[in-house]
Structures are given as C-alpha cells and as structure tokens.
Amino acid sequence: VTVMNSLFLVGVPQSILNLQSGWTNMFHTETVTLRCDVQGSPTPWVYKWYRDGQEIPISGDGDTYTIPSAARSHSGQYECRGELPERAVTSPHSNSLLLTVYGDRPQAAVIQTPPGPLWFTGETVILTCDIRRTSGKWRYSWAMKNKQGALESLTPKSKEEQQTHTIQPVTESHSGEYLCQGERGKERVIQSLPGSVVLKVSGEKPKAEMKNVLPTGEVYTGDRLTLTCTVDGDSTGWKYLWYKDTQGVVLSNTDSDRTDGSSYTINSAAPSHSGQYWCRAHRGGFYSHYSDSHEVNIQGVPQPVLSLQSGWTNMFPTETVTLRCDFQESSTRWVYKWYRDGQEIPISGDGDTYTIPSAARSHSGQYQCRGELPERAVTSPHSNSLLLTVYGTVYVHSITVLDHLSSSRLWWSNPYPGDTGYTLDGLHTVELSNTDSDRTDGSSYTISSAAPSHSGQYWCRAHRGGFYSHYSDSHKVNIQGEDLMNNLPTKGLILKSESPVCCIVTAIFTFPVTLSCDVQGSSTRWVYKWYRDGQEIPISGDGDTYTILSAARSHSGQYQCRGELPERAVTSPHRLMGPVTPSALLLRPTVDSTGVELIEGSFTLTTVILIKSIFKVRDFILIAKLYIYFHVRILQSS
Helix, strand or coil, X not given: CCCCCCCCCCCCCCEEEEEEECCCEEECCCCEEEEEEECCCCCCCEEEEEECCEECCCCCCCCEEEECCCCHHHCEEEEEEEEEHHHCEECCCCCCEEEEEECCCCEEEEEEECCCCCEECCCCEEEEEEECCCCCCCEEEEEEXXXXXXXXXXXXXXXXXXXXXXXXXXXXXXXXXXXXXEEECCCCCEEXXXXXXXXXXXXXXXXXXXXXXXXXXXXXXXXXXXXEEEECCCCCCCEEEEEXXXXXXXXXXXXXXXXXXXXXXXXXXXHHHCEEEXXXXXXXXEECECCCCEEECEECCCCCEEEEEECCCEECCCCCEEEEEECCCCXXXXXXXXXXCCEECCCCCCCCEEEECCCCHHHCEEEEEEEEEHHHCEECCCCCCEEEEECCCCCCCCECCCCCCXXXXXCECCCCCCCCCCEECCCCCCCCXXXXXXXXXXXXXXXXXXXXXXXXXXXXXXXXCCEECCCCCCEEECCCCCCCCCCCCCCCXXXXXXXXXXXXXXXXXXXXXXXXXXXXXXXXCCXXXXXXXXXXXXXXXXXXXXXXXXXXXXXXXXXXXXXXXXXXCEECCCCCCCCCCCCCCCCCCCCCECCEEEEEEECCCCCCCEEEEEEECCXXXXXXXXXXXXXXXXXXXX
16 A cells, blocks of 8 residues: 655745734833734744844743833834744734824813814713824713812713713803823823813803905906804814895705805806805704805906096007006906907906007007906906097198287187097297187187287197197187278268258257267277266267267267177277367358258268268358368357
C-alpha cells in the first residue's frame, strides 16, 4: 500500500493590532493594553512591538503589550508583527494605532441644544457634557448654582452614565449657571475639569425681523432679490418659514442659498413677485412671532433721459459739448454706455456724462445712452436721441436796426434755427464796449441817445468760448443832426381863417384861428404839447392842432409846439426866437378882406418854422416874410 502526503503552500497571515483595555486618548497615570493577533493561525507566534517604527525593548514575547502608568513619552503610532524563529517566517507589520497621552486633566464642556445665548419660555433645552480630546466611557455629574452660590446636584446616582441633562419646558426660573464633570477608571480615577454654561431664559416670545439684502433701493425686472430673516439680532439654531400676501401659506424655499431658510431668494424678479412678505422662525416645536410685513415692488427697468448739460447741439470745430444721461427718481448706481448712430462709443469710464472736448465733423450724429447694473444683470432701454451737428464754419447772417430815430439796436440773426449761445464780439476794426446793452449775451447793441458821432459802418461777430464766427456784412448808420435851416421839412404850420372879415379890426378879434403842428416825413405817432410865451397851454387832448375859436387880445403872444414819444423817452426840442413884428403894413378898415392865410410853413425835429405870410387885400397883395416859431401876432388896428 502506498501512502500519499499532500503539501499546501499558503501566504504568511496579517497581524491585527487592537485596543484591549483603556483608551487611545489617555491622561497621566492611566493604563492601556494593546493586543496583537495573527489571524487564522494556531501556530504559537513570537511577537514584536514597535512605536513610531522603532522596536520597543520589552521582556517577553506575548501577544499583549501594557502601559501600566501612561506618560507623555508613550504617545505615538504603535504596530506589531509575529515571527516563527525556528522556521525563519515573519509576518507583515500590523495596522497602526495612535495613542495620545495628555499631561493635564481633561476639560469638560457644556453644549446647549438649541444653541444660545438666549432661550425663550416654552422651549426644550438639552445640555450635553462633552469631555474634550477623549474617548471611552465616562461617568457624568450635573449641578446648578443656586442664588447663594452653592452647588445643587441635578444627577441622581442611577443616572451617572447619562451625558445629557434635559429641561422641558424651560422657564425664567431655569436661568442660571449649569456645570458638568466626568470621571473614568476605578483604581486610578481620572476626573475632568468641570464645564459650565449660563442659561438666560426670556419670558417674552421673540419676533422675527426681515430685511431686504440685495438689491438695495429699486428692484427691477430680472433682478435677483434676496430677503433675510433673523430673530432679535441672533439666528442661532433657528429655522425659518416664509409667507407671501397671507400668513397662512408657507412658501417653498428651494431657491434659498441657506439651509436654515434664513434667506429667501428670487433668482429672476418679475411683476408677479410683487406683494407683501412675512417670515417667522422656529426651533423644534417652538415658533416666534411673525415679522412685520415687507413690501416688494418689482418695477420695469426705466428709460434714461439724455440731455444737453453744456454746449450746443449745433457746433463748430474745436467747440466743447457735454451730454448727461439721467435716470430720474432713481437712487441706483448705474453704469453708463454711450452710442452714436447706434454704435457704442469706446470710451474710458462709465459715468453719467459724456464730453466732446474739441468738436470735429466726425462727431456729428444721433447720440443715445443706456444704463447697466452689471452685478445684477439689469440693462435699461436706450434713451431718447439727441442730434449733434458740427459745421465746418459759421457766419453772422445779418445786422438789423430796430429803431433809427431814437436808438440803434444791432444784432446778428442766427442762420441755424433753434440754436443759441453766441455772444456779440464787436466791430470789425475796434471792438465796442457793450455795457449799455439790454442783453447779457451782447446780441443787441444799443445807442441810448443817438448823435451824429454815432454815424458810421457797423459789423458784429459771435463767439462761444474760444471759437469765433466770421464777421457780418457791414451796416451803415446815419444819424441826422439839428440843422436849423438846411433840413427844414415843407408845409409844417398852416394858419387858416374859417370866415371872411369886413375889416381888419373886426376880423382880427372875431375869426377862429387853427394852428397845425406836423412832423413831415415821419409816420411815428407823436403826442403834441402847445406853448404860449414859453408856458404850456393847459388843453385837453394831445393832437396835432390847436384852435382859438374866438380870438381875443389875451390870445396874443409867442406860440410854439413840440412832439413827444413817451414810450421811447424822445422829446423834440423847441427853441424860442424873439418876436417878429411886421412893419409898414397899410391896412384900410373898409377894405373887404377875404381872409388871412399863412402858407408854406416848415419845421424840422428842432421845430424851426419858416412862415411866409400873404395878406390878400382888395386892390393889392402885400407880402411879408416872417421867420418865427409858430409865431402868431394878433394885430390891433390903429
């Protein structure tokens, strides 16, 4: 019989290191035991121990390693492995196990649920005692300081393993300082330093507070709107609910960027999002009061208004113009874009004004602007259009004289309708001062009281800033003077007799006499004054005739008249010459005279009158020339 023996080859098994007793986080004098196990092998192994890669020199070769009294030097990474010396077999190193030994006592800390710093009557408060930096089972004790400062135990012996202390429901009487402490071990007891927390309980139910975070100011279509909610300035531990237009229906908050619901976000605002909003908070089953309502008004994006801030829409080379883009009744900080003939103007800056410092023909065009809010993805419509025209040159169109009798006003007529802003520069040769002008821009030049010295050639030109127009065509001004004899208008004063007389005596004293004052060659509406012997005659009316219905001796005297233009402060002068008395007039009392007539009387603006008197007598005509000022002498027969 043949006996066959089977031989199986297997790999060297892995060593497993684990904690047999004690804790991986230890304190001074505590005990810990590690165990190394080569799994699945009944073979008696010899064990080696390592800390931080270095073999630990110990007596024995068992599968456990004990630290009876831990010190800081025992901290480190521990490993083990097994050997079969007689067979030259060694297992791989085991897994690592970190031991940490602290030199000081552990510290307890109290954790509140919900978190503080303030609680409200009716809430449930859970206090947890946490021994920092440790693992393993602790025994816990709770206490509260009374008003006298003494500790009152809150933990019966049967509940020493309870790490938490629950107050349900909390009231104002639960306000105070709470302490906890932990301990572990039997032979060598490790006791933690106590931890504490102060509970502050309010008897008033809190009220939620809502505010608008983004954007501030106006909210436009397409904006991303975020509302936030807090409780009395502190949101610790709270979760939030949102309501719109009614407090009975909770809004879904899937677009909120906070897990506690403390913010409510509308990613793309639309008019349908306008309305009243509320929020309130809750912790567990406890709810705050509703917040005050918050009005949300989603507006359409406004259209900006483009206007001329300075300069002119009709310009000439080198002139300056500034445009302004304005969102009326908007406090939002806009970024501005500028366009000419529909194309964006590449400029530095994003302000609300656009300046052309030196105009050229290429700047002509239709201008528009619009506003953007880049951080909010909002863009306004284009503004109204403003047409700027830059001409190559400028001419003064004409000079016009308003009044050639009393004053001269000269101004240029604008060849470009609707444009203003030019000022008068002066004459072609020597610039005139224009202090007597009644227009601040100098567009009129006034001679308040014309004199012959003002006669001459006049020019004007306009300028805006440092830009000057061409000169106007010249205009000749001729001021007429007071030549007493050479410029006498004809047919100035006429003396008429309305009825024949039988004899000179009766005729002189009885027939009506009418004097007529006439400014020849003038269509102006004059007001007339009448004078006898230098004294104004008080008569009703201001016409150009003065009538003596029944001549008497008292009517004898030196007569004068003058014209006035009250609205223009113009008064014709009147000069008094000595009386001229006719001599060698042989008049017969019985002569049948057909009347007396003064003809061919004339005067100028100075009212110098030339009267040629013709007395018609039955058998002869006696002619006498009298140079007088409206002089009528009533003769008495001798």
